Amino acid sequence: MKKNLLDLDYIINADNYRNIQDSIADATDMAIITVDYKGKPITHHSKCTNLCKFVRSHPKLSHICEKCDSRGGLEAARLNQPYIYLCHMGIVDFAIPIAVDGQYLGAVMGGQVRVEDASEMESLEKITSQKTDILEYINKNELKELYQSLPVMKLQKVRANAAMIYNICNYIVGEAVLKINLSDGAISKETGYNNYQNKKTSVNTEKLSINTTKKDEHTHGELLNSRENIILKPALDYIEKYYTRNISLNNMASLCNISTSYFSKLFRRTIGDNFSNYINRIRIKKARELLETTDIPITNIALDLGFEDSGYFIKVFKKFEGVTPSKFRNDAL
Incomplete structure (x- = not known):
């Protein structure tokens, strides 16, 4: 055991x-x-x-x-x-x-x-x-x-x-x-997963795919199709819908009815990234879309996407994209 x-x-x-x-x-x-x-x-x-x-x-x-x-x-x-x-x-x-x-x-x-x-x-x-x-x-x-x-x-x-x-x-x-x-692979998908399938717990991987390259999307899709999503699905669904809100690790663990420590461990193993990075990655993807297709001020984009201030948004954006939001917008013109 x-x-x-x-x-x-x-x-x-x-x-x-x-x-x-x-x-x-x-x-x-x-x-x-x-x-x-x-x-x-x-x-x-x-x-x-x-x-x-x-x-x-x-x-x-x-x-x-x-x-x-x-x-x-x-x-x-x-x-x-x-x-x-x-x-x-x-x-x-x-x-x-x-x-x-x-x-x-x-x-x-x-x-x-x-x-x-x-x-x-x-x-x-x-x-x-x-x-x-x-x-x-x-x-x-x-x-x-x-x-x-x-x-x-x-x-x-x-x-x-x-x-x-x-x-x-x-x-x-x-x-x-x-x-x-199920998450550890200790029992087969057939013996334990079917009951959850009957409840329609599959995740829409198309909507949740957030990576920016074909290779990353493929890897992420494989993760989202894995049996771990029986557990993580409530949190993933919530994040997909409410990514602009202040989302805490404790609340998501509670939503999945597992301990915070186990949620954090399972999330990293399943998604391949930690909880905060995952949320920021979704926000940055949306930020890219807004920077490319609108003239909304960068400060407004930052606040609308749930960042505390524009300074932190710029820091996170540069971490993921390698350039600042303003340079990204200028290069996209």
């Missing part, structure tokens, strides 16, 4: 995933946090209850909470399915394993609820047998009040929510791994 596929934060877009996590927590009325295989959080704690915030603020009790999370995740990985259990506070929690090719990467930890029918709790395992005198650390009345404030639901509903999150996580991680494997 590739080393990068062992890094959960690498194969998913953490920022986008956090938004999904928040939405699921709101929809299910359950607390959720995602951790890597070491138990280190890669997201914040969505909808964490006041009781759990209170308990985790006490070092000795927080240590037991961490043990519960660790054991819950490992047990879910062993079972390869959602694992619902009771934490040391008697609260219903669950762990959703995240694995790639049988390798445990981390888990989605959720729950922090009370079960409507107390008798149903008898079927749940208490994840830790460590005994703690809770009242030694927490005021009895305050504990009772916080416990009563926990969301209440049927165990069947807890199971349904855990199953839903399990399926969502499998889909998100599976799609991310598929994209990485």
Whole structure:
């Protein structure tokens, strides 16, 4: 297995995933946090209850909470399915394993609820047998009040929510791994690419070809026809349409639902140039057209094409064309 596929934060877009996590927590009325295989959080704690915030603020009790999370995740990985259990506070929690090719990467930890029918709790395992005198650390009345404030639901509903999150996580991680494997050539075009072809994800290479020589156009066309564009297509489409805007690397990575570091690496490998040069190359191509066919002032062309000022535009133009915009215009007359 590739080393990068062992890094959960690498194969998913953490920022986008956090938004999904928040939405699921709101929809299910359950607390959720995602951790890597070491138990280190890669997201914040969505909808964490006041009781759990209170308990985790006490070092000795927080240590037991961490043990519960660790054991819950490992047990879910062993079972390869959602694992619902009771934490040391008697609260219903669950762990959703995240694995790639049988390798445990981390888990989605959720729950922090009370079960409507107390008798149903008898079927749940208490994840830790460590005994703690809770009242030694927490005021009895305050504990009772916080416990009563926990969301209440049927165990069947807890199971349904855990199953839903399990399926969502499998889909998100599976799609991310598929994209990485496709871009690295680890799986064939036939086995993984056809599903995307059915969704009409091919790129219009004629519109996106920006190089100035026949040789460059041919090379660029080959790149645009490659399987990497399954991933990069949303960004390439956006840049083609909005190249005059201020386009950031972070926003384009988010649009493709991959991490910024992976987007940058994949973009350079696929296009053969870095992100900023690619955008500037498109702008300069348009600038050449305007300089050859109009008498629009150079300053206006620079601003219209998204450059901060004419000085930077002139610098970039000379880098690509070997001459200044004014000389290029004069030579074209």
